[in-house]
Amino acid sequence: MALLVQKFGGTSVGSVERIEAVADRIVASQARGDSIVVVLSAMSGETNRLIGLAEQIQAHPTPRELDVLVSTGEQVTIALLAMALHKRGCEARSFTGSQVRILTDSVHTKARIREIDSQRIHDELDQGRVVVVAGFQGVDEHGNITTLGRGGSDTSAVALAAALKADECQIYTDVKGVYTTDPRVVDDARLLRTITFEEMLELASLGAKVLQIRSVEFAGKYKVPLRVLSSFEDDPGTLITLEDDKEMEAPIISGIAFTRDEAKVTVSGVPDVPGVAYKVLGPVSDAGIEVDVIVQNVSADGTTDITFTVKRQDSQKTRDIVTRIADSVGARQVSVDDRIAKVSLVGVGMKSHAGIASQMFRTLVDESINIQIITTSEIKISVVIEEKYLELAVRSLHAAFGLEG
Amino acid sequence: MALLVQKFGGTSVGSVERIEAVADRIVASQARGDSIVVVLSAMSGETNRLIGLAEQIQAHPTPRELDVLVSTGEQVTIALLAMALHKRGCEARSFTGSQVRILTDSVHTKARIREIDSQRIHDELDQGRVVVVAGFQGVDEHGNITTLGRGGSDTSAVALAAALKADECQIYTDVKGVYTTDPRVVDDARLLRTITFEEMLELASLGAKVLQIRSVEFAGKYKVPLRVLSSFEDDPGTLITLEDDKEMEAPIISGIAFTRDEAKVTVSGVPDVPGVAYKVLGPVSDAGIEVDVIVQNVSADGTTDITFTVKRQDSQKTRDIVTRIADSVGARQVSVDDRIAKVSLVGVGMKSHAGIASQMFRTLVDESINIQIITTSEIKISVVIEEKYLELAVRSLHAAFGLEG
Numbered sequence: 001m002a003l004l005v006q007k008f009g010g011t012s013v014g015s016v017e018r019i020e021a022v023a024d025r026i027v028a029s030q031a032r033g034d035s036i037v038v039v040l041s042a043m044s045g046e047t048n049r050l051i052g053l054a055e056q057i058q059a060h061p062t063p064r065e066l067d068v069l070v071s072t073g074e075q076v077t078i079a080l081l082a083m084a085l086h087k088r089g090c091e092a093r094s095f096t097g098s099q100v101r102i103l104t105d106s107v108h109t110k111a112r113i114r115e116i117d118s119q120r121i122h123d124e125l126d127q128g129r130v131v132v133v134a135g136f137q138g139v140d141e142h143g144n145i146t147t148l149g150r151g152g153s154d155t156s157a158v159a160l161a162a163a164l165k166a167d168e169c170q171i172y173t174d175v176k177g178v179y180t181t182d183p184r185v186v187d188d189a190r191l192l193r194t195i196t197f198e199e200m201l202e203l204a205s206l207g208a209k210v211l212q213i214r215s216v217e218f219a220g221k222y223k224v225p226l227r228v229l230s231s232f233e234d235d236p237g238t239l240i241t242l243e244d245d246k247e248m249e250a251p252i253i254s255g256i257a258f259t260r261d262e263a264k265v266t267v268s269g270v271p272d273v274p275g276v277a278y279k280v281l282g283p284v285s286d287a288g289i290e291v292d293v294i295v296q297n298v299s300a301d302g303t304t305d306i307t308f309t310v311k312r313q314d315s316q317k318t319r320d321i322v323t324r325i326a327d328s329v330g331a332r333q334v335s336v337d338d339r340i341a342k343v344s345l346v347g348v349g350m351k352s353h354a355g356i357a358s359q360m361f362r363t364l365v366d367e368s369i370n371i372q373i374i375t376t377s378e379i380k381i382s383v384v385i386e387e388k389y390l391e392l393a394v395r396s397l398h399a400a401f402g403l404e405g
Numbered sequence: 406m407a408l409l410v411q412k413f414g415g416t417s418v419g420s421v422e423r424i425e426a427v428a429d430r431i432v433a434s435q436a437r438g439d440s441i442v443v444v445l446s447a448m449s450g451e452t453n454r455l456i457g458l459a460e461q462i463q464a465h466p467t468p469r470e471l472d473v474l475v476s477t478g479e480q481v482t483i484a485l486l487a488m489a490l491h492k493r494g495c496e497a498r499s500f501t502g503s504q505v506r507i508l509t510d511s512v513h514t515k516a517r518i519r520e521i522d523s524q525r526i527h528d529e530l531d532q533g534r535v536v537v538v539a540g541f542q543g544v545d546e547h548g549n550i551t552t553l554g555r556g557g558s559d560t561s562a563v564a565l566a567a568a569l570k571a572d573e574c575q576i577y578t579d580v581k582g583v584y585t586t587d588p589r590v591v592d593d594a595r596l597l598r599t600i601t602f603e604e605m606l607e608l609a610s611l612g613a614k615v616l617q618i619r620s621v622e623f624a625g626k627y628k629v630p631l632r633v634l635s636s637f638e639d640d641p642g643t644l645i646t647l648e649d650d651k652e653m654e655a656p657i658i659s660g661i662a663f664t665r666d667e668a669k670v671t672v673s674g675v676p677d678v679p680g681v682a683y684k685v686l687g688p689v690s691d692a693g694i695e696v697d698v699i700v701q702n703v704s705a706d707g708t709t710d711i712t713f714t715v716k717r718q719d720s721q722k723t724r725d726i727v728t729r730i731a732d733s734v735g736a737r738q739v740s741v742d743d744r745i746a747k748v749s750l751v752g753v754g755m756k757s758h759a760g761i762a763s764q765m766f767r768t769l770v771d772e773s774i775n776i777q778i779i780t781t782s783e784i785k786i787s788v789v790i791e792e793k794y795l796e797l798a799v800r801s802l803h804a805a806f807g808l809e810g
Contacts, residue, residue, distance in 0.1 A: 016461045050481070056421045057488045065491070068499050069484035072477035076455070079474035083462045086470070094473050098503070099548055143504055 002167040003035045003125070007135065007157035010044035011174045012231040013077045022231065023084035025172075026130060030090065035125045037164065039135040039157040040081060042073025063108035067137070067147045071097070074134035074153070082132050092130040095120075097137035097145070102156065104138035104146045111138055111146035113155065116163035133160060154215035162222035169224050171211060172231035177238030178203065178210055180403035181256040185394050190405035192254060194239050197226075199254045202346040202380045216240065252349030252356060253401045256394055260341040260387055262292060263315035264372065265308055267322060269332025272304040279329050280306050283321050289314045293342070293375050293382065303332070307373060309384065312338055340372065341390040344382040345397065357381050363400040369393055407572040408440045408530070412540065412562035415449035416579045417636040418482045427636065428489035430577075431535060435495060440530045442569065444540040444562040445486060447478025468513035472542070472552045476502070479539035479558070487537050497535040500525075502542035502550070507561065509543035509551045516543055516551035518560065521568035538565060559620035567627035574629050576616060577636035582643030583608065583615055585808035586661040590799050593809040597659060599644050602631075604659045607751040607785045621645065657754030657761060658806045661799055665746040665792055667697060668720035669777065670713055672727055674737025677709040684734050685711050688726050694719045698747070698780050698787065708737070712778060714789065717743055745777065746795040749787040750802065762786050768805040774798055 006026065013019050022038075029036050050070045054061035061069075078094035085092035100120060104111035124131045135153025138146045148155050154171055161169035176191055178200065183189040195203070197220035204213045210228050219226040219240065229237025270276050277296060284291060294308045310318045319336045326334050350356050357374075360381055364371060369392065373384035385393055398404065411431065418424050427443075434441050455475045459466035466474075483499035490497035505525060509516035529536045540558025543551045553560050559576055566574035581596055583605065588594040600608070602625035609618045615633055624631040624645065634642025675681050682701060689696060699713045715723050724741045731739050755761050762779075765786055769776060774797065778789035790798055803809065 016458060020462065053421060053481070053485060054488055057425065057485060058492050061488050062491045065484040065487040065499055068487075068501070069481055072480045075477045075480075076458070076474055079470040080458060080462060082470040082473075083459060083466050086467045087463050094470055096473070096550075099550075145501075145504075 001033045001035065003037070003164060004029060005037045005039060005157050005161040005164065005166045005169045006172060007039040007153060007170065008041065008172045008231055009153065009174070010041040010046070012172055013040055013042075013081065014044040016080070019077065019080050020084050022172075023081060023088055023090075025231065026085065027088050027090050030130060036130045037121060037125070037160055037166070038081065038130060038132045039153055039160060040074055040077045040132065041135050041153040042070075043077055046073040046076070064144060067108045067145050071134070071137040071145050071147055074136055078132045078134045085130055085132070090130060091128055092132055093124055094132045094134070096134045097156070098139035098143070100131075100133050102133075102138035102159070104140055104148070106140040106142070106144065106146065108144075108146055110149035111140070113138060113148070113159045116159060118163040121160070121164060152212070152214075154212040155218055158215045158218045158222070158224055158226065161224045162218070166224070168227055169219065170227045170229060170237075171215075172229060173210060174230065174232065175210060175228075176230045176233060176235050177228045178240075179255065181394055181398055182258070185258075185391050186256075186398045186404075188404040189398065190403060191235075192238050193236070194241050195254055196348050197240055197242065198379055199346050199348055200240050202344070202377070203255055203257050253345050253347035253403065254349075255346050256343065256397055256401075256403070257346060258341060258343045258390060258394055260390055261312050262309040262340060262342060263312045263318070264337045264340045264384060265310060265315070265318055265322060266305055266335045266337075267307075267326065267329075267331045267333075268305045268335070269303045269330075270306060271330050272302055276304070276329055277306055279325065280322065280331075281308065283325055284308075284310070284318055287317065287321055289318055289321075293373060293384065295373050295375060309340070309342070309373075339387045340384050341387040341393075342382055342384050343390065343393050343397065344380050345401070346380050348379050350379050350381070359400065360397065363396050364393060367392055367396050406438045406440065408442070408569060409434060410442045410444060410562050410566040410569065410571045410574045411577060412444040412558060412575065413446065413577045413636055414558065414579070415446040415451070417577055418445055418447075418486065419449040421485070424482065424485050425489050427577075428486060428493055428495075430636065431490065432493050432495050435535060441535045442526060442530070442565055442571070443486065443535060443537045444558055444565060445479055445482045445537065446540050446558040447475075448482055451478040451481070469549060472513045472550050476539070476542040476550050476552055479541055483537045483539045490535055490537070495535060496533055497537055498529055499537045499539070501539045502561070503544035503548070505536075505538050507538075507543035507564070509545055509553070511545040511547070511549065511551065513549075513551055515554035516545070518543060518553070518564045521564060523568045526565075526569060557617070557619075559617040560623055563620045563623045563627070563629055563631065566629045566631075567623070571629065573632055574624065575632045575634060576620075577634055578615060579635065579637065580615060580633075581635045581638060581640050582633045583645075584660065586799055586803055587663070590663075590796050591661075591803045591809075594803065595808060596640075597643050598641070599646050600659055601753050602645055602647065603784055604751050604753055605631075605645050607749070607782070608660050608662050658750050658752035658808065659754075660751050661748065661802055661806075661808070662751060663746060663748045663795060663799055665795055666717050667714040667745060667747060667789075668717045668723075669742045669745045669789060670715060670720070670723055670727060671710055671740045671742075672712075672731065672734070672736045672738075673710045673740070674708045674735075675711060676735050677707055681709070681734055682711055684730065685727065685736075686713065688730055689713075689715070689723055692722065692726055694723055694726075698778060698789065700778050700780060714745070714747070714778075744792045745789050746792040746798075747787055747789050748795065748798050748802065749785050750806070751785050753784050755784050755786070764805065765802065768801050769798060772797055772801050
């Protein structure tokens with residue numbers, strides 16, 4: 001008999017019919033003899049509806065009150081699911097984040113979990129009940145309602161699984177699991193049966209938006225076995241494991257991530273003196289703009305070029321800021337390119353395998369795709385290319401590294 | 406500087422615009438130097454929407470989970486109002502029933518308040534904050550969310566006023582206050598400036614649905630001065646007082662209540678033996694049917710007629726039950742009349758004034774209105790008449806007792 005934490009997202013509980021379907025799935029799990037803790041998101045669209053109401057009143061709603069408001073979304077779904085379970089003769093009880101005592105810090109709208117009272121949940125499970133917990137929310141030490149920020153229900157599920165020492169944390173979603181790359185771009189993208197936490201982190205942050213990145217970090221830290229699977233199909237999905245569990249013969253590359261929502265900013269001919277990167281990037285980050293890739297190369301004449309990428313929606317604002325400071329840092333030119341895409345190979349096998357980068361570059365050259373930027377990490381190589389080549393690049397790399405199903 | 410509890414109902418907070426208007430009103434109260442505790446209902450329609458969702462899943466939703474569900478309605482309005490107050494530079498904090506610790510028993514969907522932690526609220530008030538509390542809800546000793554039943558926000562407000570020893574509990578609604586009778590029936594119905602708790606109880610239970618009856622009982626018991634006033638107009642409304650506060654020259658009759666949603670059931674020719682009323686009415690009340698007026702008269706031949714009224718929607722069900730038991734109690738006949746109305750005169754002055762009843766009956770006779778049933782209490786005389794005479798009866802009584810403005 002296993003203890004499972006099952007998390008269902010907003011799409012999976014988006015209507016009364018879908019909530020009934022989730023109830024069927026839970027009853028089936030329980031019939032297999034497992035103890036079940038369920039974590040739910042709000043019905044899809046509900047959180048945005050509530051934020052919309054708040055923004056009609058305040059452009060920037062008071063964070064404490066915003067948490068009181070949006071936390072009602074999950075409170076609705078847990079009550080409805082508990083009813084649907086009762087209808088099926090299944091004993092169940094709903095709990096808000098405050099009731100189960102998911103204790104967080106007091107940083108409203110993006111609180112971090114400190115502690116969970118697992119005893120209360122174990123008591124309920126011992127009585128044969130399914131425990132239905134509101135995701136995304138908690139309570140601070142003063143009794144104020146807090147929320148964990150967007151996508152925080154995944155984090156709630158992993159934190160509960162860690163606190164309860166659950167056998168598995170199952171994240172039900174609207175895709176079957178994690179693929180070698182986006183199946184909409186590459187027809188024969190393969191569903192991965194396992195992937196390591198590290199790989200998943202790189203894939204998630206690079207745009208394979210199956211799981212919220214914080215929840216993956218959390219699961220890795222507390223060694224919670226995490227499974228991504230479909231709430232609409234019967235398929236075991238993808239298990240995210242510790243590296244140790246990986247087979248010796250595991251493929252070198254697990255997947256290919258990509259993003260096309262970035263813009264590239266280049267500040268050229270900057271004198272190559274200490275602190276210049278900070279002078280360029282400090283004001284950008286002070287303006288709340290997220291910077292992704294940063295590369296800097298020394299050139300022969302004592303000047304250097306600094307290139308970085310930002311979200312495409314921030315490109316105009318970034319250009320304004322950088323243009324304003326260009327003179328003071330002695331830059332020759334500022335240029336912004338919106339028509340770029342980033343493609344990344346991810347795989348733990350890469351660590352011990354030097355040939356990956358050259359094979360990647362050769363594959364792109366063979367397709368006459370010019371590489372504008374290269375960055376690498378332990379388990380990832382990313383290149384920035386012209387956007388129009390994105391699909392071609394992903395497909396040829398997918399084939400070159402033998403990722404197809 | 407007074408401490409005021411101000412309660413706003415669902416219509417008063419039915420949209421973002423109305424919530425903003427409520428915020429303006431509260432800011433104005435605070436500017437006059439008063440300390441304010443606000444109690445809110447859910448936006449009008451929201452509670453029904455939530456119950457509708459629940460009933461799509463269960464015909465009779467699990468009470469504990471129904472409370473988790475519907476309590477979100479007030480949680481939304483308190484957060485939005487707190488935001489609207491912040492926008493006006495007014496320090497405010499929202500609290501759910503659980504946070505403020507409105508401790509109730511565990512009878513879900515109709516819980517009763519046991520205790521309120523007034524210290525927490527006083528602490529907030531001492532810091533100059535407006536305290537915004539979710540009405541209608543509480544928490545039991547095990548931390549389960551409870552609700553007080555329909556209209557329970559009035560009760561929340563009165564209970565808070567009692568616990569805080571507030572100077573006044575103000576119930577803002579969509580009418581200006583309590584009238585001598587329904588202004589839709591009698592054009593010159595007069596707004597009462599004061600009314601006693603006892604009179605208000607009789608008027609409320611007789612269909613003058615301005616205040617929830619439980620809240621009036623509660624206010625009377627704890628001697629909380631209660632005021633009914635409009636959230637849309639500037640008018641002091643009606644103050645509900647202890648009898649002692651009434652002027653010596655107060656009018657004998659305060660108001661005329663009426664209802665047309667009842668049906669009359671008569672069981673005739675029943676042997677007049679002990680226990681027969683119980684045999685007739687026991688099965689009716691066991692079926693969950695509410696009985697209002699009950700009259701029984703001995704007739705000459707050793708048999709009696711029992712007449713009682715029920716809600717009109719229950720008349721068919723009541724007829725079935727009574728017909729089934731008619732034989733066993735030896736009744737001659739069962740008859741049901743849906744076309745009746747009840748008219749009641751209410752007033753504390755009546756206690757010491759014997760002539761009221763005869764003046765009432767004479768007024769009705771003058772209009773050729775036949776009286777079917779008469780019942781009386783200390784401060785009320787009710788008659789059942791044919792429904793088509795209702796407006797005529799109310800208007801002529803209103804004039805006969807000099808209630809016009």
